[in-house]
Amino acid sequence: MSPLEESRSRDVAEEVRDFYERYPYPRPIENLDKYRALWQDRQRRRADYHLFWPTRSYREDYSILIAGCGTSQAARYAVRWPSAQVVGIDFSATSVRCTEELKRNYNLNNLQVHRLSIEQVKDLGTSFDQIVCTGVLHHLADPDAGLRALREVLKPDGAMHLMVYAPYGRAGIYLLQEFCKRIGIQATDEEIRDLITALHSLPPGHPLETLLREAPDFGEEAGLADALLHPQDRAYSVPQLFDFIKRGGLAFGRWVRQAPYIPQCGAIASIPQASRIAQLPLVEQFAAVELFRGTMVTHSVVLYRNDSPDRQLVSFVGDAWLTYVPIRMSDTICVQERLPPGATAVLINQNHTYRDLVMPIDSTEKSLFDAIDGNSSIGDIVQRTLPSSQNVARAFFERLWWYDQAVFQTFT
Numbered sequence: 001m002s003p004l005e006e007s008r009s010r011d012v013a014e015e016v017r018d019f020y021e022r023y024p025y026p027r028p029i030e031n032l033d034k035y036r037a038l039w040q041d042r043q044r045r046r047a048d049y050h051l052f053w054p055t056r057s058y059r060e061d062y063s064i065l066i067a068g069c070g071t072s073q074a075a076r077y078a079v080r081w082p083s084a085q086v087v088g089i090d091f092s093a094t095s096v097r098c099t100e101e102l103k104r105n106y107n108l109n110n111l112q113v114h115r116l117s118i119e120q121v122k123d124l125g126t127s128f129d130q131i132v133c134t135g136v137l138h139h140l141a142d143p144d145a146g147l148r149a150l151r152e153v154l155k156p157d158g159a160m161h162l163m164v165y166a167p168y169g170r171a172g173i174y175l176l177q178e179f180c181k182r183i184g185i186q187a188t189d190e191e192i193r194d195l196i197t198a199l200h201s202l203p204p205g206h207p208l209e210t211l212l213r214e215a216p217d218f219g220e221e222a223g224l225a226d227a228l229l230h231p232q233d234r235a236y237s238v239p240q241l242f243d244f245i246k247r248g249g250l251a252f253g254r255w256v257r258q259a260p261y262i263p264q265c266g267a268i269a270s271i272p273q274a275s276r277i278a279q280l281p282l283v284e285q286f287a288a289v290e291l292f293r294g295t296m297v298t299h300s301v302v303l304y305r306n307d308s309p310d311r312q313l314v315s316f317v318g319d320a321w322l323t324y325v326p327i328r329m330s331d332t333i334c335v336q337e338r339l340p341p342g343a344t345a346v347l348i349n350q351n352h353t354y355r356d357l358v359m360p361i362d363s364t365e366k367s368l369f370d371a372i373d374g375n376s377s378i379g380d381i382v383q384r385t386l387p388s389s390q391n392v393a394r395a396f397f398e399r400l401w402w403y404d405q406a407v408f409q410t411f412t
Helices: 003-022 033-038 042-052 073-080 093-105 118-124 143-152 168-183 189-199 209-214 221-228 238-247 266-270 274-278 282-293 363-370 378-385 390-402
Strands: 063-067 085-090 111-115 128-134 154-165 250-255 298-305 325-328 332-335 345-349 358-361 406-409
Touching (some): 033 073, 073 085, 073 093, 073 111, 085 093, 085 118, 093 111, 118 143, 143 154, 143 238, 154 238, 168 209, 189 221, 238 282, 266 274, 274 282, 325 378, 345 363, 358 390, 363 378, 363 390, 378 390, 390 406
Parallel strands (some): 063 128, 085 111
Antiparallel strands (some): 325 406
């Protein structure tokens, strides 16, 4: 990096730091009681663990880095995983102070918080089993440097949860960002209030209209400022994201919620071009579905080091799948009313935002689903339920995987 580029990078970092000191994000909270109660469910924790590590035995005493922890994310993880050692870093003094307050209020002895930039994470002098970096790297002057820094402190068999902005669903945001720049709107309390007033007059059909209606952040001044007045913001299409991952020395494991990207799921599976999409290389399939859906605002992925011995290994080719132990996703509901023709029930993952991502199941499939207890292998479930229907079971459990209805413990 040239001296001019280094100077520009420092200027951007200072501008972003100042922004978050004035408008901490997310909004600081004082109460984590409901969050703690939610994650006392061991099956919820098991499902979360095996989403990242299907091939490893379940454990809770691992190390977690929350990179760019904001006002509460590190405290949430310390509450979620009380036996884990959680480290939160953020370059905002306000974010660190808010997190420290939650640490004291909830006696989170398993949490350390440091005021530190992502680029300096190596100064911690340790490495981590899991790194969580959501909504951060796209605000750095040099996201590639940030991702490489995180890779350096990820253990060889570790896993990373990365979230970055996606471009197409944020088209309305970028229109308004440019509007604000052109007329000189600044991130001040008065100008943000005036901007909120102006947004009520957007014409019907504006690309920002849906986000204004559905995104809770736009109801808060800090959230609106973060979206429309942030000094540094970029987004990644699927191909750009995979290039970014590769440059960072990492490898794609899976999407955190994969059904929106898979052409076998939802409405896209029935379009005339579905078979053509299925013939593309996997990344090109994801890219095509992103374009067809058109409204993704973020991408969340599970990543591993490119030299990792413990990559994601879930496959329904061969017979190993019979040894997998399926674990239901805790936010899945089984609906048995107002069903489509031929369905006995419909499975819905409540984390999906696309309404077409529902999974109808027939009576045979429902008997398999009902037999999932989090301990029995697929082979045991099939033997007890449908001993002569192995092919039906294979297709069903693969669909559960595609539709984010289950994760698997794959080791024997």
